Amino acid sequence: MNQTTETSRRGFLKGTAALTGGLLVGVAVPGLNKPANAAATLHTPNAWVHISDDNVITLLTARSEMGQGVYTSMPMLIAEELNVRLDQIQVAVAPPDKAYTNDLLGAQITGGSTSVRDGWEKLRIAGAQVREMLLMAAAKRWNVDRSALRAEDGMVLGPDGKKATYGELSADASTMPVIAKPALKDPKDFRIVGKRTRRLDTPMKVNGTAQFGIDVKLPGMVYASIEQCPVIGGKPKSYDDSAVKGMPGVLAVVQVADGVAVVADSYWRAQKARQQLKVTWDEGSVAALDHNSIIGGTRAALDTVEPIDIVKPKGDVKTAMAGAAKVVKAEYVTPLQAHAPMEPMNFTASYENGKVLVIGPTQFQQGAQGAVAAAVGVKPEDVTLRTTFLGGGFGRRLELDFISQAAQISKAVGRPVKLVWSREDDMSHDFYRPVGVNRLQAGLDANGMPVALHFQVASQSVTQRAFGLPPKTLDPFMAEASVTGYAVPNTRHDLIIHDTGFRVGYWRAVSHNMNAFANESFMDELAHAAGKDPYEYRLALLKDQPRFANVLKLAAQKAGWATPPAAGRARGIALMEGYDTYMAQVAEVSLDKDGEVRVHRVTIAADVGQMVNPDTVEAQIMSAVVFGMGAGLKQEITMEKGRVQQSNFHDYPVVRMYETPVIDIVLVKSTEKPGGIGEPATALVVPAIANAVATLTGKRVRKLPMTAQAIRTATA
Known part of the structure; x- marks a missing residue:
């Protein structure tokens, strides 16, 4: 017998406002012209799938896209059980939330070759649950037996020519109970999974519309370049910025926990001015190592x-x-050995009135949110994180140092700041x-x-x-x-x-x-x-x-x-x-x-x-x-x-x-x-x-x- 939960999925499929049981947050979907409504809730399947009234299906992927193809493989798993074409699903990156925990790693992490292994059953179940809710909603609306209906290509089809789109059924479906263990397709019946499929993110990467961290722009944004101790782990004791003051475009010099940053109206000016800084360092215990x-x-x-x-x-x-x-x-x-991703470390932060928005490439959303909160003295729930494409990760973007730096600098100057490391910074200050x-x-x-x-x-x-x-x-x-x-x-x-x-x-x-x-x-x-x-x-x-x-x-x-x-x-x-x-x-x-x-x-x-x-x-x-x-x-x-x-x-x-x-x-x-x-x-x-x-x-x-x-x- 199919098991059901008692939790109503109100707002799960109907995503135009924040409704009981979940907070709907606007998430920009890379390469798309309009935002997806992302359900940031602790309940499955809410956390994964959203269908709006206009029949737009959105997958909230909990895994960062750093070249490994999760913007295609994860939707394939959902589309297979929802009985829709892959091009009927758009993708947004999930916000930090324990609902998106990678069960193989114990946190919301992309790494360890786990994306498909973790999502293989989890996402298929989520898709099958949505399918069954839609079918139950149609059966109730048309007063017919569920067995007389089928879901196909974003439509529920019934006897006597009855049909409705998933979007048209979304409000009714949101009131249906969720089958905890829905029947999953036999692999022999797969139409999408296991088939060679062109990646969904390739066109946007080719035409330049894909947003990597280094592409982020915010109104009033300025740029930062950070001088760090030549010995990893060292801290600044003092600095002399007299040669920096008055240089073109320079707005501020900011000391943070592990470096001294120059903030300017362009990255080039920040980087050039940084070269004139004189910093005295506490080199720490690593200075004796080779x-x-x-x-x-x-x-x-x-x-x-x-x-x-x-x-x-x-x-x-x-x-x-x-x-x-x-x-x-x-x-x-x-x-x-160094990670040396093609995109050096970078992140954009905007601190305002005790709230922080951080945008950029990370493999560890929960960790990033927590690190920013600790660095600037706010609660984790006051930190909004948006994940961009990653120009390479390889484990380096599991670390949180550059993200905390960006947040600290933004708080100090009171403006949105994009922190960009040079290649030399990246190579010499890796984990x-x-x-x-x-x-x-x-x-x-x-x-x-x-x-x-x-x-x-x-x-x-x-x-x-x-x-x-x-x-x-x-x-x-x-x-x-x-x-x-x-x-x-x-x-x-x-x-x-x-x-x-x-x-x-x-x-x-x-x-x-x-x-x-x-x-x-x-x-x-x-x-x-x-x-x-x-x-x-x-x-x-x-x-x-x-x-x-x-x-x-x-x-x-x-x-x-x-x-x-x-x-x-x-x-x-x-x-x-x-x-x-x-x-x-x-x-x-x-x-x-x-x-x-x-x-x-x-x-x-x-x-x-x-x-x-x-x-x-x-x-x-x-x-x-x-x-x-x-x-x-x-x-x-x-x-x-x-x-x-x-x-x-x-x-x-x-x-x-x-x-x-x-x-x-x-x-x-x-x-x-x-x-x-x-x-x-x-x-x-x-x-x-x-x-x-x-x-x-x-x-x-x-x-x-x-x-x-x-x-x-x-x-x-």
Whole structure:
């Protein structure tokens, strides 16, 4: 029997005013000529779907659009159950509210490749609930049985030619009870979900109507550029702005908690005047750090800090290791890395009479609202947040520093302010991906197969810094991809948390990056020690792992693993599960005349479970491969006396178009639950390349990035 709730959904479908049970807030919908009425309420399905009298259907998406396609995939889920065309749905970004909590992350957050995984059932249920309410409303209006009606293309159709649009029924439907567990479509009946679909936000990004944070304009708005301590975490003690006063367009100089901002009538004038500031800094505790000391301290923690079990140990590793025919050991290091999104940090704030409006790119709406409230001394409910498109996120826009700065500056000058960081600000004041040091040890039997494995990873806990995870508590975002699918009878997996004192943040694919690089490089080293083909060696260890084995076979076949590559080239293979997605990659590489790695082709087989939009899945894999190549081959943040030495893309290079390989993708048809796809390929391409380089050169690079110098100095 269908269950119903007692809550009336008054105002849920009829959105012209604030009605009982929810507050209707005007939300600007990017690319549309009129606002959508967004229901900011604690109840589902109110929080997700709104249908107005003129038959406009609006989805309130709780996930930020930063290139991953949620402005298309989320509406597809709603449209499927509502039985409407995708072009009948417009999209608005949800305001901060616990109704929009990402159940996989515990807050209103876009990250962790969770958007589809979290919304897969939630949004389909919301759409089905709306459909049933409309059908019940029509049945009551026409005095017919519900079974005689059907919903299709924004209309309810009944006997004797009866019909009404969803909008015409919205007022009556708002009084209907909500079915808590409506019947959902069988996937075999899907008309939208699972079909290749063009992204809804592409036209507006092409024609320039899409609004990113850096595009925001408000009446009377001024601009700010902020000088921050060259040592991250440092604070201003005093400043001299005598050279700034009187410069063209300068309106004010404002000290905030972590910097000194110049406010002017244009960004250029604010930036130029800022260069004349003289600030005395309290550099704080990080001033003594450099990147080598961070790596050294993390390595030392492996021997001095009590480990945490990632999973329960299996068998007797110590005894099996002692009786092994051969023992193989290796250590792998991943460096600090910057997010480096194309759109630098920026936010616009307007403080007036104890109320604050903030507009810009964020991955963490609730956090942004709370941080602004705390920074300017108001209640969270007095902060209105509007989320724009994000010109890249990768975890950097989970942080709240630049948002708080904008609000503080606006309050100080009493005007709307757009704060814009320069590229150099962005590069040198990031929350960097933490250093990781992995040690692996395996015991092999007489046939070269592993009988014991001891995995260790030491790194910093981002979750501990960001969300107050108690000490000596397993941080799951440090342990991703640490446990593989390979059959080894005796295993132990240790997590060592080491706080370097330097601020770090979540970075695309998070700890998959260090752990997959270590595990899959080590698996190749074991195959080499056993004198066996790396593909065959892996396959022999996956007899009870059909999803792993399937993608491994598909990638190897598609890449032509059984045939020799062209002269001067080599292939490497790697395998991983990440965010419920099973993936294998084969990279084909050579070295250029300078000894730099050239990646010619990357072949991917991915089992992501049920897909919403295969077109976006492929795009995300391609994006992740290129992003991961930069991390694996080019990028490293170095420090001296607490100062980041990289400042722009000339010394923190990204992969250019001419360096991008052919990317060949095989998507597995699956009935499994959806997996995440925005991140896994980022981590996996690195060991695939590393294994290819080792095959090509006979040298194993165990510390990233794999530069020409790193390859020249590497050992076997």
